[in-house]
Amino acid sequence: MNDHFRSSGRTVLTDLAVTRDLNGENLHNRQFVRLVAKKRRFTDCDFSYSQFDSAYLRNCTFDSCKFVGCKFTQSNLRGSKFEGCVFDYAEFSHTQVEPEILDASCPGQENLQQKFARTLRVNFHQIGDTMAANKAIKVELEAARVHLYKAWQSRESYYRKKYPGIKRVSVFIEWFKFVLLDAFWGNGESPLKLLRSLIAFVLIIALGDVYFLRDPMLLRSYGEALGNAPQVLLGIDQPAGFAGPVLALIAGLRYIMLACLVSILVKRFSWR
Numbered sequence: 001m002n003d004h005f006r007s008s009g010r011t012v013l014t015d016l017a018v019t020r021d022l023n024g025e026n027l028h029n030r031q032f033v034r035l036v037a038k039k040r041r042f043t044d045c046d047f048s049y050s051q052f053d054s055a056y057l058r059n060c061t062f063d064s065c066k067f068v069g070c071k072f073t074q075s076n077l078r079g080s081k082f083e084g085c086v087f088d089y090a091e092f093s094h095t096q097v098e099p100e101i102l103d104a105s106c107p108g109q110e111n112l113q114q115k116f117a118r119t120l121r122v123n124f125h126q127i128g129d130t131m132a133a134n135k136a137i138k139v140e141l142e143a144a145r146v147h148l149y150k151a152w153q154s155r156e157s158y159y160r161k162k163y164p165g166i167k168r169v170s171v172f173i174e175w176f177k178f179v180l181l182d183a184f185w186g187n188g189e190s191p192l193k194l195l196r197s198l199i200a201f202v203l204i205i206a207l208g209d210v211y212f213l214r215d216p217m218l219l220r221s222y223g224e225a226l227g228n229a230p231q232v233l234l235g236i237d238q239p240a241g242f243a244g245p246v247l248a249l250i251a252g253l254r255y256i257m258l259a260c261l262v263s264i265l266v267k268r269f270s271w272r
Contacts, residue, residue: 028066072097088112092123099124099132102139110150113143134189134267141187148175185260188267194260198233201253205229213241 010029018037028048035055042060048068052075059079069089077097082105089112102120106113117140124133150156151163152172163171181187185194206222206229214221231237233254238247 087116090116091119093119094126095123096127097123099129099135102135106139106143110143110147114140114147117143137189141182141189145175145178145182148178151175185264188260188263191261191264194257194264198257201257202226202229202233205232205250208246209239213239 008029010031012031012033013035014033016032016035018035018040021041021043022045023043025042025045028046028050030047030050031053032050032055033053035052035057037057037060039059040061041063042065043063044065045062046066047070048066050067050070052070052072055072055075055077057075057077057080060077060081062080062082062085064084065082066086067090068086070087071091071093072095073093075095077095080098082101085105086107087101087105088107097120099120102117107116117136121133121136121140124130124136148171151159152168152175154160178187183193184197186192203226206225209225209228209232210216210221214225228237228239232239232242233250235251235254242250
């Protein structure tokens with residue numbers, strides 16, 4: 001059994017403080033337990049596959065450092081800046097970190113961007129930073145949109161190998177649903193898009209009213225129908241000329257939009 005395994009060579013460093021700036025240091029595959037550094041600069045350092053447990057790295061600057069596969073747990077990175085760093089497959093849990101990390105330190109590939117933003121979104125929710133979590137969600141959704149589009153459309157070898165044949169069709173359907181939901185309500189993140197959808201439904205109801213129940217040749221018909229459309233959408237008025245299935249469809253859309261609005265409000269204004 002021992003022939004199948006060997007030591008990973010991970011070094012455990014406990015209760016240490018960084019006493020000077022570091023440049024070009026190879027610190028990969030370490031486990032830093034309660035590491036302390038304040039106002040230190042780390043340049044071109046390789047922390048790949050390391051773990052930071054209960055680390056205190058306040059107001060530090062990390063320039064061109066590698067954090068591939070790193071895991072930050074219950075650490076404090078407040079005030080620290082990351083410039084040109086690599087965070088592929090990095091994970092964060094219960095860690096204080098500035099949301100600006102999403103602006104300049106996302107991985108290059110969209111699927112890795114999505115995973116990076118997701119782990120930060122969950123992390124920000126864990127520490128109760130709702131504003132930062134909302135920012136992470138926007139980055140995650142944008143990365144997901146580009147990734148899904150490339151998955152069925154791009155000629156890049158990575159996507160054609162990972163999504164061949166029928167998988168390409170299924171990912172196209174997934175992308176199409178994503179685009180529709182994004183247009184409807186920004187996948188749960190845009191009250192303005194939901195308002196736009198509401199206005200569009202009101203206009204559709206008004207045009208249907210004019211076409212089927214009024215005289216399309218009279219300008220007055222459009223004004224009256226537009227004024228009556230919000231009442232129809234809200235269920236206040238149920239014109240006799242509207243068929244039962246049409247009224248049922250309008251009622252269903254009303255409840256769906258109300259549920260979407262409540263969902264957006266809860267996510268926007270809920271604080272732990």
